[in-house]
Amino acid sequence: xxxxxxxxxxxxxxxxxxxxxxxxxxxxxxxxxxxxxxxxxxxxxxxxxxxxxxxxxxxxxxxxxxxxxxxxxxxxxxxxxxxxxxxxxxxxxxxxxxxxxxxxxxxxxxxxxxxxxxxxxxxxxxxxxxxxxxxxxxxxxxxxxxxxxxxxxxxxxxxxxxxxxxxxxxxxxxxxxxxxxxxxxxxxxxxxxxxxxxxxxxxxxxxxxxxxxxxxxxxxxxxxxxxxxxxxxxxxxxxxxxxxxxxxxxxxxxxxxxxxxxxxxxxxxxxxxxxxxxxxxxxxxxxxxxxxxxxxxxxxxxxxxxxxxxxxxxxxxxxxxxxxxxxxxxxxxxxxxxxxxxxxxxxxx
Ligand SMILES: Nc1ncnc2c1ncn2[C@@H]1O[C@H](COP(=O)(O)OP(=O)(O)OP(=O)(O)O)[C@@H](O)[C@H]1O
Ligand SMILES: [Mg+2]
Numbered sequence: 001x002x003x004x005x006x007x008x009x010x011x012x013x014x015x016x017x018x019x020x021x022x023x024x025x026x027x028x029x030x031x032x033x034x035x036x037x038x039x040x041x042x043x044x045x046x047x048x049x050x051x052x053x054x055x056x057x058x059x060x061x062x063x064x065x066x067x068x069x070x071x072x073x074x075x076x077x078x079x080x081x082x083x084x085x086x087x088x089x090x091x092x093x094x095x096x097x098x099x100x101x102x103x104x105x106x107x108x109x110x111x112x113x114x115x116x117x118x119x120x121x122x123x124x125x126x127x128x129x130x131x132x133x134x135x136x137x138x139x140x141x142x143x144x145x146x147x148x149x150x151x152x153x154x155x156x157x158x159x160x161x162x163x164x165x166x167x168x169x170x171x172x173x174x175x176x177x178x179x180x181x182x183x184x185x186x187x188x189x190x191x192x193x194x195x196x197x198x199x200x201x202x203x204x205x206x207x208x209x210x211x212x213x214x215x216x217x218x219x220x221x222x223x224x225x226x227x228x229x230x231x232x233x234x235x236x237x238x239x240x241x242x243x244x245x246x247x248x249x250x251x252x253x254x255x256x257x258x259x260x261x262x263x264x265x266x267x268x269x270x271x272x273x274x275x276x277x278x279x280x281x282x283x284x285x286x287x288x289x290x291x292x293x294x295x296x297x298x299x300x301x302x303x304x305x306x307x308x309x310x311x312x313x314x315x316x317x318x319x320x321x322x323x324x325x326x327x328x329x330x331x332x333x334x335x336x337x338x339x340x341x342x343x344x345x346x347x348x349x
Contacts, residue, residue, distance in 0.1 A: 001066060003033045009062045016051050018345070022059065029076075036069040044077040049345040077208075080230045088228040089192070094200045098132075100209045100232040100344060102263070103225065105255075108238065108247040109216035112268035112304075114142045115314050116237045117213035120340075122319040123333040125167040129341075130208040132162065132169040136225060137215035138194045139184050141174030148317015152176065159203035166322055171202045188220045195221055199229075218254060226258050232344050233263035235301070240267045240282075245289035252298055263343050264301040265293065266336065271305045273328065280305060302336040304329055 011023040022028055022042065031040040042059065044052055056073050063071050080095045104117040117133060125131040135143035144150060147168070153160040153175050160176075162169040173194060177184055186194060204210070209232075214222050234255050238248040252262060267290075271280040283306060294300065304310075307329045313320045321330045 001033055001036065001038070001068065003031060005066060006031065006033050006038055006063065006068075009066045010059055012062055013055060013058045015055060015345075022055060027055075036067060037072075038063050038068045038070070039072040041074045041076045044075065044345075049077075049341065051345070080232070089224075090196055090199050090228050094204075095230065097204045098207045098210050100207075101212060101229055102209055102232055102235060102340065102344075103212040103214055103229075104235050104237060105214045105222060105251055106237045106244070106248055107216055107218045107222070107251045107254075108244050111237050111239050111244055112266075113216070113237045114146055114213050115310060116235070116266050116268060116304075117211050118143065118146045118314070119310075119319045119321045119329075119333050120235070120336065121168050121211040122166050123321045123330070123337045124209055124211070126321065126325075127337060129337075130206050131167065132171075132204055132207045132210045134198060134202075134210055134212045135170075135172035135174065136195055136198065136212055136221055138173040138186060138191060138198075138221065139215055141172045141177070141184075142314075143170060143172045143213055144174040145317060146314045146319070149175070156203055158201070160201055161203050165317075166319065169204060169207065171198055173198065191220050192224050195224055218250065222251075223254070226255055226260055231260045233261040233340070235263050235266060235340070236298070237266045237268050239284065240270050240287055240290055240303075241284040242287045242289050245287050245293065249289065249293060252293065252296075262298055263340055264299040267300055267303045269306045270303045273305045273307070301339050302332040304332050 007023055010028055011021045013022045015022055015025055018025065027043050029041040029043045042056060052075050056075055059073055060071050077099050079097065079099055104113050104120065106113055121131050121133040133143060135141045147165045147170050149163050149165050149170055153163055160171065162171045214225060236248050236251060238244045255262060269283065271282050273280045305328055307320065309324055309327065310320045310329055313323055320327060321333045324330055
C-alpha cells in the first residue's frame with residue numbers, strides 16, 4: 001500500500017462532531033506505511049473528545065478493508081501551551097501538561113460556583129477524563145473542604161505536588177494559607193502574584209481539562225485570569241432569578257469582550273423536588289433575562305435542583321455525583337459533561 005492510498009482511505013473517516021474528514025482536519029500525524037503495516041497518530045484538536053474511539057475504530061475499519069494487516073493508531077491531543085497569550089504574565093511552560101481549561105464563573109456570590117466546579121470535575125474524572133481542579137478563590141477558598149483535602153501539598157523540586165482526590169489533581173490557596181480562622185486579605189498586586197504562583201508552581205501532570213473555580217465579583221482575579229489564560233470555554237453558574245441573571249449577563253459580556261468562548265449556563269438551585277412525591281417545583285418565577293441570555297447565544301446546559309445531598313456533600317468532601325450517581329443531580333452533570341466536551345471539540349477547529 002502507498003501513503004496516498006492510505007490517506008485516501010482515511011479521508012473517508014469523518015469526525016462526527018465536525019462533519020469533516022480526519023485527513024482534511026489535519027488529525028493524521030506521523031504516518032508510516034510499510035507494506036501492509038500502517039502506523040500513525042490520530043491527533044485530536046482538543047482533549048478527551050467523546051467520539052475519539054469511534055474515529056479510531058472507523059479508521060481501523062477502512063484500513064483493514066484496504067488490505068492492511070497490522071494497524072497502530074495512537075490517539076493524542078495538543079497541549080494548549082502554544083495558544084497561551086504572547087504577553088501573558090504566566091509562563092507558557094505552565095501549560096505544557098494541560099490540554100484544556102474551563103473556568104466556572106459568575107460575578108454573583110453564593111450561587112454555587114464552587115459546588116458546580118467540584119461536581120463538574122468529579123463527573124469528568126468519573127468518565128475517565130484526566131481532570132484537575134484549581135481554586136482561584138484566594139479570599140475564601142472552599143475547594144479543600146468540598147474535596148475533603150487537608151494538609152499541605154508535598155514539594156518536588158521547586159513545585160507543589162497537587163494532592164489527588166477522587167482521581168482529580170487539586171490545588172488551592174487553602175492548602176497554603178495555614179490557619180483556617182485567619183482571614184485571607186490580599187492587595188491587588190499580591191492577589192495577582194498568588195494566581196500566577198498557583199498556576200506556575202503546581203506540578204500539573206497530564207491534564208485533559210483543568211476546571212478553575214473563580215471568586216465572585218469582577219475584580220482583579222477573574223479579570224487577570226481571563227486576560228492571561230488560554231481558556232477553552234467558560235461555564236457560568238446562576239440561579240434562575242432576575243438579580244442573579246443580571247449579574248450573569250455582565251459576567252458573560254466581560255468574557256465576550258475578551259473573546260473567550262462561552263459554553264453556557266448552569267441554572268443552579270432552580271427547583272425544589274418534593275422528597276415524598278418527586279414533583280419538582282420551580283423556586284423562582286420565570287425570568288425574562290434568561291430568554292435574553294439564551295437569545296444572545298448562551299445556552300442552558302443544565303438545570304440543577306436544590307438538593308440537600310449537594311450541600312451535605314460540599315461540607316463533608318464527597319461530591320454528589322460520586323456519592324449518589326443515580327440522582328437527578330448526577331444525571332444533569334452527565335449531560336453537562338457531554339455537552340461541554342462536544343462543544344469544545346466543535347469549537348477547536
Ligand atoms: N444545588 C444545590 N443544592 C443545595 N445546596 C447547594 C446547591 N448548590 C450549592 N449549594 C450550597 O449553596 C452554598 C453556596 O454554594 P457555593 O459555595 O458553591 O457558591 P459559590 O458561588 O462558590 O459562592 P462564593 O461566591 O462565595 O464563592 C453552599 O452552602 C452549597 O453547599
Ligand atoms: Mg466559591
